Amino acid sequence: MRLTCVPGDLTVQKVDAIVNAANSSLLGGGGVDGAIHAAAGPRLLEACRALRRSELPGGLPVGAAVATPGFDLPARWVIHTVGPNRHVGQTNPEALASCYTASLDVAAGLGARTVAFPAIGAGVYGWEASEAARIAVAAVAGHPTPGVEAVRFVLFHTRMYEAFVAAGAQPEQA
Known part of the structure; x- marks a missing residue:
């Protein structure tokens, strides 16, 4: 599986599925x-x-994932996942890693070959950029998913993009 990162806007990615940090x-x-x-x-x-x-009915649990159509997005599907919120004591790195692996499993079940992720948990949920990036890259790289050929991390802020590059995601040429 090819693992890359780009700075930019997740909502304009031309991939089969984008992941929502819901x-x-x-x-x-x-x-x-x-x-x-x-x-x-x-x-x-x-x-x-x-x-x-x-x-x-009780909402989507932390670390789980579920899909909906993408509707007006270029992506065919939106895969929703809930990251752990450090501000309320959800500090287990395995819960954050599960957001990525569960999303990849849902993507494979949909037949998605290309998936774009944001930096889950690294916004208002309080995960520090380098830790969030390290967990994300390791989770995706360590979870080969049949059928998924390419994963792209799409990072809105330069600091986050640099953290993902430092964690081992390959910069993608624009």
């Missing part, structure tokens, strides 16, 4: 979650509400 309600929020909901259009919120009414 909150457990799946009903939108700020940061990456808000940007994805805005770019995907109102049908994404409708799909997330349907998930809450059916298989996820």
